[in-house]
Amino acid sequence: MKYASLAIHGGRREDAEIKGVNYPLYLSSTFVQDSIGDYGEFVYSRSNNPTRNNVEQLIAQLEEAKYGLAMASGMGATALAFSLLKPGDKVLVNSNVYGGTWNYVSRVFEERGITYEVVTDFNHYDFDKATADTRMVFLETPSNPLLYVTDIESVCKKAHEKGMLCVVDNTFMTSYLQKPLKLGADIVVYSATKYYAGHSDIIAGAVVVDDDDLYTSLKFHQKILGAILSPFDSFLLTRGIKTLPVRMDRSQENTQKIVEYLEKHEAVKKVYYPGLKSNEGYELQKKQATGSGACFSITLNDNFDSVAFCNALEIFDLAVSLGGVESLVCHPASMTHESYSKELQDEIGITDDLLRFAIGIEDVDDLIDDIAQAFEKARK
Ligand SMILES: Cc1ncc(COP(=O)(O)O)c(C=O)c1O
The missing domain is CATH 3.90.1150.10 (Aspartate Aminotransferase, domain 1)
Incomplete structure (x- = not known):
C-alpha cells in the first residue's frame, strides 16, 4: 500500500469478532492469563496494550521500519533514545535543537556523567576529530527554529565509521516527507504531538527503529521508565494519522x-x-x-x-x-x-x-x- 492508504488501513488488523473499521480502545490495565506461566500477548498495559500496539505498528509501517514505540510525549521519546547512553559517553548535538532537548543535554547529561559537543554545522563537521568516547549523534533536520538542513546520509555514514549511533528527530517532517532510517539513521524520534496527532489535542511521542538489538533495549527502557502513551491518546493518535x-x-x-x-x-x-x-x-x-x-x-x-x-x-x-x-x-x-x-x-x-x-x-x-x-x- 502507498503511504496515504497505509495511514488509514495500517496497524493491527485482527479485531475479528466485532469488525469495527477503527481499531478499538482497550481500557484495561491488566489481561487475564489462562494459567500460571501461560502468558498471552498482553499481560499488563505498561508493557503492552493493544491500542498502543496498534499505533506503534502503524508508525513503524509508515516509516517502512520494523518497530515503533509510543511514548507519553516527544520528550519521552528523546529521553528513551538517551536512555541508551552510559556514564562516560559523549553526544554530538546540532546547535538549534528543540529547547526541551537542549535542556536535557545541557542540564541532565552532566548529572549522568555524559558529555556533549554542540555542532553548528554537521555538514562540514570533521568526524576524524571526534573523541573515541563519542557514542551518539543527535540531530534535527530541518533544525528548529532556523530550518538548517543537515545531510542525513552523509552524516550517518561518517558517524557509523566511527562507531556512533545516529538519532534523528524527524518531528518537522514526519515519515510522510522524510525517512531517516532509509538514509542510514539508527533511531528516529518524534514529537507525535505535532503532525502525527495533528489537532493540538494530545501530547505524544514515538521512537522508530529497525535493529532488533536496539529495539530490545529500547523496549526494556520503555517498560521500566513507564512513560508510555495511554490507550486513549493512542486511539486519538491513530485517528490523527489517518489524515x-x-x-x-x-x-x-x-x-x-x-x-x-x-x-x-x-x-x-x-x-x-x-x-x-x-x-x-x-x-x-x-x-x-x-x-x-x-x-x-x-x-x-x-x-x-x-x-x-x-x-x-x-x-x-x-x-x-x-x-x-x-x-x-x-x-x-x-x-x-x-x-x-x-x-x-x-x-x-x-x-x-x-x-x-x-x-x-x-x-x-x-x-x-x-x-x-x-x-x-x-x-x-
Ligand atoms: C522538534 C521537536 N522535538 C521534540 C519536541 C518535544 O515534544 P513534546 O512536546 O511532545 O514532548 C518538540 C516540541 O515542541 C519539538 O518541536
Whole structure:
C-alpha cells in the first residue's frame, strides 16, 4: 500500500469478532492469563496494550521500519533514545535543537556523567576529530527554529565509521516527507504531538527503529521508565494519522504561498525555509525529503515591530507547538528556546526579532490577509 492508504488501513488488523473499521480502545490495565506461566500477548498495559500496539505498528509501517514505540510525549521519546547512553559517553548535538532537548543535554547529561559537543554545522563537521568516547549523534533536520538542513546520509555514514549511533528527530517532517532510517539513521524520534496527532489535542511521542538489538533495549527502557502513551491518546493518535498526508499537503501548499509572499514583503528581512530556492539547504532538502514541511521563521526589518506584529495577528494564535490544523506564530527566544543562554542564542541566530510560524490548513488567502494587516499595524 502507498503511504496515504497505509495511514488509514495500517496497524493491527485482527479485531475479528466485532469488525469495527477503527481499531478499538482497550481500557484495561491488566489481561487475564489462562494459567500460571501461560502468558498471552498482553499481560499488563505498561508493557503492552493493544491500542498502543496498534499505533506503534502503524508508525513503524509508515516509516517502512520494523518497530515503533509510543511514548507519553516527544520528550519521552528523546529521553528513551538517551536512555541508551552510559556514564562516560559523549553526544554530538546540532546547535538549534528543540529547547526541551537542549535542556536535557545541557542540564541532565552532566548529572549522568555524559558529555556533549554542540555542532553548528554537521555538514562540514570533521568526524576524524571526534573523541573515541563519542557514542551518539543527535540531530534535527530541518533544525528548529532556523530550518538548517543537515545531510542525513552523509552524516550517518561518517558517524557509523566511527562507531556512533545516529538519532534523528524527524518531528518537522514526519515519515510522510522524510525517512531517516532509509538514509542510514539508527533511531528516529518524534514529537507525535505535532503532525502525527495533528489537532493540538494530545501530547505524544514515538521512537522508530529497525535493529532488533536496539529495539530490545529500547523496549526494556520503555517498560521500566513507564512513560508510555495511554490507550486513549493512542486511539486519538491513530485517528490523527489517518489524515496526516492530506493535512501535510495542504499545510505545505499554504506555507509555500506564504513564504513566497513574505520573501517579497518590505517588512521582512529574511525568511528561513528550505523550500525557497534562495535557501542554502534547498537542493539538499529536495534530495533527502519529498517536501519542506510547514514551519518557517522570519526576521523583520528595523522599521517593523515584531511584538506589535504578533499582537495584531487575528487568525494566527501566539502559541508554542506546531503541526496542528491551526496556524501559530511564536517567539523562539522567549517561548521555545529560552533554555539557551543569551550568548548561545546570539551565536546561533535565535535573535530577539526571530519569529517562527507553523502553518495550518486554513484558507491561505485568509492567512496572507491576516499577515498583511498585521504588518500595517506593526509599522514603526
Ligand atoms: C522538534 C521537536 N522535538 C521534540 C519536541 C518535544 O515534544 P513534546 O512536546 O511532545 O514532548 C518538540 C516540541 O515542541 C519539538 O518541536
